[in-house]
Amino acid sequence: MSDLLFPAEPGQRAIARELYELARDQPLISPHGHVDPAVLADDEPFPDPARLLIVPDHYLTRMLLSQGIPPARLGVPTRDGEPTETDGRAIWRLFAAHWHLFRGTPSRLWLERTFETVFGVTTRLTPETADEVYDAIAARLTESAFRPRALFERFNIEVLATTESPLDDLAAHAKLAADGWGGRVITTFRPDDVVDMEFEGWAQRVARLGEVAGEDTATYKGYLAALRSRREAFIAAGATSSDHGHPTARTLDLAPAEAARLFARGLRGEADAADAEAFRAHMLVEFARMSIEDGLVLQLHPGAVRNHNRWLHGAHGRDVGGDIPQATEYLHALTPLLDAYGNDPRLRVVVYTLDEYTFTRELAPIAGGYAAIYLGAPWWFLDSPEVLRRFREAVTESAGFYNTAGFVDDTRAFCSIPVRHDVARRVDAGFLARLVAEHRLPFDEAAETIVDLAYRLPKRVFRLGDEQ
Incomplete structure (x- = not known):
């Protein structure tokens, strides 16, 4: 067994090995992610290695952009249809020529572990070995064992949550259900594009929401009814949570009349940033009120300045690496929601952050003091071994382990899912091993805790099992 990410001190390393063995083969619970459900619904062979592993991964393409390599040369589609590189081998060679840029980064860790553990490729990627690695992965992709559903089984994924807009017809999920995969791949309700007035085409999207739901969304009352209707459809498709990616964590409990006035200004195109x-x-x-009624867990992902790289957004659109984290305040921002429902055990709010300095100061004490709040795992710019360790160190003293929600992989890269979970389990094994070595936690309790963190806790928090 590899000692990857285990403590260097021999005594702690030995304990970490034992703890990791207990968690290593636990089924994967993936309650928050962005895999396209059509990948599993259609179960078609994956494309070439470059289109599978490089083109859609904005962690990779943004790093090369930082060194002057435009995304078009890596095959990233353009908004205006301008041509991009289509030769997978050329993309792979270009990427390999710049592989040194990823030394010490989580991206290198994810990718090397994916090469080895998913595809059985142990050759180190270099400019000289680029074709050898490409050909080895390409050969695997022609095998039936490397089709999406076969890999899903091999990865030991018990539940995989995807993320869809209320405007989505959920056809891929319907096909999965018809094929007998319902309950294993579930959807997540992500209403940002019909809630955020600054989202491009918001008013038209609200109108479309009304058409999809059969409600009059020209009125605020009809708008709320349409959202409730779509939530019901998502729940019928297996959803157990909603997801909200707001710029800040601010909450307000407005009177219905004031909310209706804001809504009307938005539809008329008169709303400003405030x-x-x-x-x-x-x-x-x-x-939150709707969640108390229908049981969906509310996930809040604040703190990203979307499309900060305006050239990148203009050329290639959203979600291609142009977003940047910002400082985020939680204590005062969440107070209206906490005043209204923070002590209601029927509500579950999983709060994430891109600002790790808030873990100790605000988020852990909030989660440790309100029944409705759980802490989500570090995500996106923070989903690295170093921050996963710092997360445990920062939050455990105030929130413990059981006010956290386990690990989420938050990825579009299907083949990286088991690698990401494995890294989290190794980091948790190391953290718990230190507590055992310092005589702060008995081994038997550490053994129970690591299985809870890996498997039982995300199942319970996200209402994915019988014990909710």
């Missing part, structure tokens, strides 16, 4: 922020903040409290 109006948009106030409406987003109010809708978080509104969604």
Whole structure:
């Protein structure tokens, strides 16, 4: 067994090995992610290695952009249809020529572990070995054992949550259900594009929401009814949570008349940035009310300045690596929601952050003091071994282990899912081993805890099992 990420001190390393063995083969619970459900619904062979592993991974393409390599040369589609590189081998060679840029980064760790543990390729990637590695992975992709559903089974994924807009017809999930995969791949309700007035085409999207739900979304009352209707459809498709990616964590509990006035200004195109922020903040409290009614776990992902690289957004669109984290305040921002529902055990709010300095100061004490709040795992810019360790160190003293929600992989890269979970389990084994070595936790309790963190806790928090 590899000692990857285990403590260097021999005594702690030996304990970490024992603890990791207990967690290593636990089924994967993936309650938050962005894999396209059509990948599993259609179960078609994956494309060439470059289109599978490089083109859609903005961690990789943004690093090369930082060194002057435009995304078009890596095959990233353009908004205006301008041509991009289509030769997978050429993309792979270009990437390999710049592989040194990823030394010490989590991206290198994810990718090397994916090469080895998923595809059985142990050759080190270099400019000289680029074709050898490419050909080895390409050969695997022609085998039936490397089709999406076969890999799903091999990865030991018990539940995989995808993320869809209320405007999505959920056809891929319907096909999965018809094929007998319902309950294993579930959807997540992500309403940002019909809530955020600053989202491009918001008013038209709200109108489309009304058409999809059969409600009059020209009125605020009809808008809320449409959202409730779509939540019901998502729950029928297996959803157990909603997801909200707001710029800030601000919440507001407005009177219905004031919320309706904001909504009307938005539809007329008269809302300014302050109006948009106030409406987003109010809708978080509104969604909390809906969650108490229908049981969806509310996930809040604040703190990203979307499309900060305006050239990148203009050339290639959203979600291609142009977002940047910002400092995020939680204590005062969440107070209206906490005042209204923070002590209601029927509500579950899983809060994430891109600002790790808030773990100790705000988030852990909040989670340790309110029944409704759980801490989500470090994500996106923070999903590295170093921050996973710091997360445990920062939050455990105030929130313990059981006010956290386990690990989420938060990935579009299907083949990296088992690698990411494995890294989290190794980091947790190391953290718990230190507590055991310092005589702060008996081994038997550490053994129970690591299985809880890997498997039982995310199942319970995200209402994915019988014990909720």
